[in-house]
Amino acid sequence: MSKNVDKTIPVLEMQGVDKHFGGVHAIDNFSVQIKHGQIHGLIGPNGAGKTTIFNNITGIYVPEMGKILFNGQDITGTPPHRVAQLGIGRTFQNIRLFANLPVLENVIIAANKDATYGFMDALLKTPKYKEREKALEEKAMGLLKVVGLADKTKELAGSLPYGHQRKLEIARAMALDPDLLLLDEPAAGMNTEESLDLVNFVREIRDTFDITILMIEHHMDVVSSLCDYCTVLNFGKTIAVGTPAEVKADPEVIKAYLGGTV
Amino acid sequence: MFFQQLITGISVGGIYALLATGYSLIYSLLDFSNWSHGEFAMVGAYIAIVFSTMLPFPFLVAAMIGVAGGALVSWLTEKVVYRRIRSTGGPNMFLMIGAMGLSSVFQQAANLIFTGQYRSYPFKLPVSTIKIAGAYIGVLDLISLIITAIILIFLMYIINKTQFGLNVRGIACNQWGAKILGVKVDSCISKVFILAGCLAGVAGILYGAKYNVWPTMGNIGLKAFISSVLGGLGSVPGAILGAVLLGIIETLVSAYVSSSLRDFFSFALLIVILLVKPSGLLGVDVQDKA
Amino acid sequence: MLSVFNSINNAFCNTLGISSYMQGVVVLMCINIIAVLGMSVLTGFTRLFSFGNAGFMSIGAYAAAILTVRYNVNFLVAIILGALAAGFVAFCLGSITLRLKGDYFLITCLGFGECVRVLFNWTKNLTGGSAGFPGIPAYSNMLFSVVCTILAFFIAWRFIHSKYGRNLTSIRENEVAAQAVGINAFRTKRLSFVFSAIYAGWAGAIYAGYLMYIVPSAFNLGKSCELITTTVIGGLGSLTGSVLGAILVTVLPEVFRSMANYRMLLYGIAVVLVIMFKPTGLYGYKEFSLKRTIAWFKNLGKGKDKPAAAEGKEDK
Numbered sequence: 001m002s003k004n005v006d007k008t009i010p011v012l013e014m015q016g017v018d019k020h021f022g023g024v025h026a027i028d029n030f031s032v033q034i035k036h037g038q039i040h041g042l043i044g045p046n047g048a049g050k051t052t053i054f055n056n057i058t059g060i061y062v063p064e065m066g067k068i069l070f071n072g073q074d075i076t077g078t079p080p081h082r083v084a085q086l087g088i089g090r091t092f093q094n095i096r097l098f099a100n101l102p103v104l105e106n107v108i109i110a111a112n113k114d115a116t117y118g119f120m121d122a123l124l125k126t127p128k129y130k131e132r133e134k135a136l137e138e139k140a141m142g143l144l145k146v147v148g149l150a151d152k153t154k155e156l157a158g159s160l161p162y163g164h165q166r167k168l169e170i171a172r173a174m175a176l177d178p179d180l181l182l183l184d185e186p187a188a189g190m191n192t193e194e195s196l197d198l199v200n201f202v203r204e205i206r207d208t209f210d211i212t213i214l215m216i217e218h219h220m221d222v223v224s225s226l227c228d229y230c231t232v233l234n235f236g237k238t239i240a241v242g243t244p245a246e247v248k249a250d251p252e253v254i255k256a257y258l259g260g261t262v
Numbered sequence: 263m264f265f266q267q268l269i270t271g272i273s274v275g276g277i278y279a280l281l282a283t284g285y286s287l288i289y290s291l292l293d294f295s296n297w298s299h300g301e302f303a304m305v306g307a308y309i310a311i312v313f314s315t316m317l318p319f320p321f322l323v324a325a326m327i328g329v330a331g332g333a334l335v336s337w338l339t340e341k342v343v344y345r346r347i348r349s350t351g352g353p354n355m356f357l358m359i360g361a362m363g364l365s366s367v368f369q370q371a372a373n374l375i376f377t378g379q380y381r382s383y384p385f386k387l388p389v390s391t392i393k394i395a396g397a398y399i400g401v402l403d404l405i406s407l408i409i410t411a412i413i414l415i416f417l418m419y420i421i422n423k424t425q426f427g428l429n430v431r432g433i434a435c436n437q438w439g440a441k442i443l444g445v446k447v448d449s450c451i452s453k454v455f456i457l458a459g460c461l462a463g464v465a466g467i468l469y470g471a472k473y474n475v476w477p478t479m480g481n482i483g484l485k486a487f488i489s490s491v492l493g494g495l496g497s498v499p500g501a502i503l504g505a506v507l508l509g510i511i512e513t514l515v516s517a518y519v520s521s522s523l524r525d526f527f528s529f530a531l532l533i534v535i536l537l538v539k540p541s542g543l544l545g546v547d548v549q550d551k552a
Numbered sequence: 553m554l555s556v557f558n559s560i561n562n563a564f565c566n567t568l569g570i571s572s573y574m575q576g577v578v579v580l581m582c583i584n585i586i587a588v589l590g591m592s593v594l595t596g597f598t599r600l601f602s603f604g605n606a607g608f609m610s611i612g613a614y615a616a617a618i619l620t621v622r623y624n625v626n627f628l629v630a631i632i633l634g635a636l637a638a639g640f641v642a643f644c645l646g647s648i649t650l651r652l653k654g655d656y657f658l659i660t661c662l663g664f665g666e667c668v669r670v671l672f673n674w675t676k677n678l679t680g681g682s683a684g685f686p687g688i689p690a691y692s693n694m695l696f697s698v699v700c701t702i703l704a705f706f707i708a709w710r711f712i713h714s715k716y717g718r719n720l721t722s723i724r725e726n727e728v729a730a731q732a733v734g735i736n737a738f739r740t741k742r743l744s745f746v747f748s749a750i751y752a753g754w755a756g757a758i759y760a761g762y763l764m765y766i767v768p769s770a771f772n773l774g775k776s777c778e779l780i781t782t783t784v785i786g787g788l789g790s791l792t793g794s795v796l797g798a799i800l801v802t803v804l805p806e807v808f809r810s811m812a813n814y815r816m817l818l819y820g821i822a823v824v825l826v827i828m829f830k831p832t833g834l835y836g837y838k839e840f841s842l843k844r845t846i847a848w849f850k851n852l853g854k855g856k857d858k859p860a861a862a863e864g865k866e867d868k
Contacts, residue, residue, distance in 0.1 A: 109722045346828045360828065363820045540652050
C-alpha cells in the first residue's frame with residue numbers, strides 16, 4: 001500500500017533462479033521483472049514449475065542458484081514468515097484456510113503484525129489491548145467487505161462454498177498489507193461466468209490497494225483479459241515472455257502448450 | 263566379556279528389530295506411530311503362557327498359537343478402531359491418541375486377567391550357556407538371534423521380491439496413486455497389520471523367554487519406536503539397524519556404566535543423532551509440498 | 553505465614569463443613585486441572601503432542617520441594633520458581649527439538665520425560681533418589697489450590713483469547729498457511745511448549761506441597777499419558793472442556809470406589825471411543841456456555857423433533 005518505496009524499481013525481480021528435486025530440474029534459470037502495479041501471469045502446463053516459483057519466492061524452498069529481489073531487497077532464502085512480514089501475500093492452489101476457525105478470525109490472524117500489545121495487556125485487558133483488538137477487527141471487517149464476505153464473519157472458514165473460500169484466502173493475504181500478491185490458480189474449478197467475475201474482482205483489488213500481482217493461471221481467457229504481461233513455462237524453462245497477445249502468437253508457446261486450441 | 267555382551271546386545275536388538283520393522287511398516291503406510299504395537303507382543307507372550315502352562319500344549323505349539331494371537335489382535339485393532347478413525351479424515355494425531363488408549367486397555371486388561379505377577383515359560387533355557395571363543399554365551403540368546411535373523415531375512419524377501427511387498431512399497435510412496443493403479447489399499451493395510459502382529463508375537467515370546475512375562479512388558483514397544491526413529495521412520499532396514507544399535511548400547515551401558523542409566527544413554531544418543539541427522543540414520547528427508 | 557494461611561483454610565472448611573477427605577479430592581482435582589490446562593494449550597490448540605509433561609511436573613515438584621526444605625524459601629516463591637524452572641527447561645529443550653518434525657519431536661519429549669525421572673532417581677544427594685524426598689511443608693491446602701486453579705484458568709483463557717492463542721490455533725489449523733501470513737511457526741510452538749511446561753511445573757509444585765513427599769516414579773510415562781487422555785476426553789481445543797475432563801477424571805474414581813481396579817481400563821476405553829466417534833471430545837473446539845447448555849436441556853425436554861441448538865458444526 002502506501003509504503004515509502006521507490007515505485008520505479010521492480011517490485012519483484014528474479015535473476016537466474018534454479019531448483020532441482022532429485023533429478024528433476026523443476027525450474028531452470030528463471031528470471032522475471034515485475035513493475036509496480038502490474039498484473040503478471042505465469043502460465044504453462046501442469047508440472048511446468050509454476051508453484052515451485054511461488055515456493056521459492058515465499059521461502060518454502062531455497063533456490064540453489066540465482067537471486068530474488070523484493071523492492072530491491074535480497075530475499076533469497078528468507079524464511080516464509082519473514083517474507084510474509086516483508087509484504088508478500090499469497091494464496092494456495094489447494095486452498096489452505098484455518099478451516100475450524102471463523103471467517104473473521106482467519107483474517108485477523110493474518111493482520112497479526114498490527115497486534116502490538118504484550119502479554120500483560122492481554123491478561124489485564126488494558127485500553128491498549130482493547131484498542132488494538134478493535135482496530136484489528138475493523139481492518140478485517142473492511143477487507144471482508146471488499147471481498148463480499150462481510151455477512152459471513154461468524155461462519156467457519158471450512159464450511160464456506162469453494163468460491164468464497166478462494167476470496168477469503170485473498171482477503172487473508174491482503175491483511176498483511178502486501179506490496180505483492182501471489183495468486184495460485186485463483187480461477188481453478190470455476191466456470192466461465194465465475195471466472196469473469198474473478199477477473200473484475202482481481203482488477204478491483206489491484207486498483208483499490210494499489211498493489212502488484214503475480215498469478216498462476218490456466219484459463220487463457222482470464223490471462224488475456226487480466227494480465228499486463230505473462231511468462232510461459234514448460235518443464236521449468238521459460239519459453240516466452242510478453243503481453244498475452246504476443247505470447248499467444250509465439251510459435252513455441254502454441255507448440256508446447258496452447259496446441260492450436262486458442 | 264565384551265564379546266559376550268556384544269552377542270547379548272545383538273540378540274536383544276534382534277527382538278527390538280522384530281517389533282521395530284512391523285512398527286516401521288505401519289508407519290510407512292499410514293504415517294502414524296502405532297503406540298499400541300508393543301501390546302501385541304504382550305498378548306502373544308501371554309497366550310503362549312496360557313497354552314503352555316495352564317493348558318497341556320507343547321511349548322512350540324503354544325508359541326505358534328501366541329504368534330497367531332498377536333496377529334489376530336493387531337488385525338482387529340486396524341479393522342475395528344484405526345479404519346474407523348481414518349474414515350473420519352481427522353489429523354493423524356487422532357490415530358495416535360486412539361493407539362495410546364488401546365495400549366492402556368490392553369495393559370489394564372492383562373493386569374486384571376493375569377494379575378501383575380511375573381510368569382515364565384516351562385523350560386530351563388535361560389540359564390544354560392555354551393562356550394564360544396572363550397566367552398559364555400546364553401543358549402537362549404543364540405536361539406533368539408538365529409530365529410530373529412531368519413525371520414528378518416524372510417521379511418526383507420517379502421518386501422523386496424513379492425507382489426505384496428511391491429504393493430506395500432507403492433502405498434507407502436503414494437497411497438492415492440497406488441489405489442488408482444488397482445492396489446487394494448485397505449486389504450494391503452490389513453495384511454501389514456497381520457504381518458506386524460506376527461512379528462510382534464514372536465518378539466513377545468522371545469522377550470518373555472529371556473526375561474519374564476508381565477502385563478506392562480508391552481512397553482518394549484517404546485524401544486521399537488526409538489529404534490525406528492533412530493534408523494529413520496518408515497524405513498525397514500533403518501528399523502533393523504536402529505534396533506540392533508539400541509540393543510548393543512543398552513547392554514554395554516548396563517554392563518559397563520550402570521543399568522539405572524541405561525535408558526538415559528539411549529535417549530541421549532537418540533537426541534544427538536536426531537540433531538545431526540533430523541530424519542534418522544537411513545531416513546529420507548521429505549520436503550512438504552505447499 | 554504458612555500456619556496463618558492453613559488456619560484460614562481450616563476455618564473456611566470448618567464453616568462450610570468440608571471434610572478433610574473432600575479437601576483432598578478438591579486439591580487433587582485442582583492439580584489435575586492445572587496440568588491438563590497446560591496440556592490443552594499444547595495439544596488442543598497447537599496440535600503438538602508431549603509425552604514429557606510428567607517430566608515438567610516433576611521439575612516443578614522437585615524444585616519447589618528442594619527450595620522450601622533445603623533453602624527455606626517461602627513456598628509462594630518456591631512454587632513460582634518451580635514453574636519457571638519447568639518453563640526454562642522447556643524453552644531449552646524446545647529450542648533444540650521443535651525444529652524436528654512430528655513424531656521425531658514426540659520421541660524426544662518422551663525421552664526427556666524418562667531422562668528426568670532417571671536423573672532424579674540417580675542424584676540421591678539432592679533428591680533422595682528412588683526412596684523419595686520427604687518433609688515438604690504442607691502448603692497446598694484446599695483454598696490455596698482453588699485460588700491457583702482459578703488464576704491458572706484465567707491466565708490460560710486470556711492467553712488463548714488474544715493474539716497468542718490465535719497464533720497457536722493457526723499453527724494447529726495449517727502450519728504452511730500460518731507461515732504464509734507471517735507467523736513464526738517455530739517460536740509460536742515454543743511459546744506453547746513453554747506455557748504448557750510452566751503449567752505442568754505449577755501443578756507439580758502444588759502436588760509436592762500436598763503430598764509432602766515425592767518420588768520420581770510418580771511422574772512416569774503413565775502420568776503423561778493420563779494428562780493427554782484427560783485432555784482428549786475433555787475436548788481438544790476447549791479450555792472449559794479440559795477443566796470438565798479433569799474434574800471427571802478425578803471425581804469419578806472417588807464416586808465409584810469399588811471400580812478402582814478398572815479405572816485405567818475405563819480411561820483407555822473412553823479415549824478409544826471418544827477418538828472413534830467424537831474426536832473432539834466433550835467440548836471440542838467450543839467453550840462451555842450456559843446459554844447453549846440451557847438451550848440443549850430445553851430441547852431435550854421437547855423431545856427430538858428439533859436439532860439441538862448446542863450442536864455446532866463437526867470439524868472434518
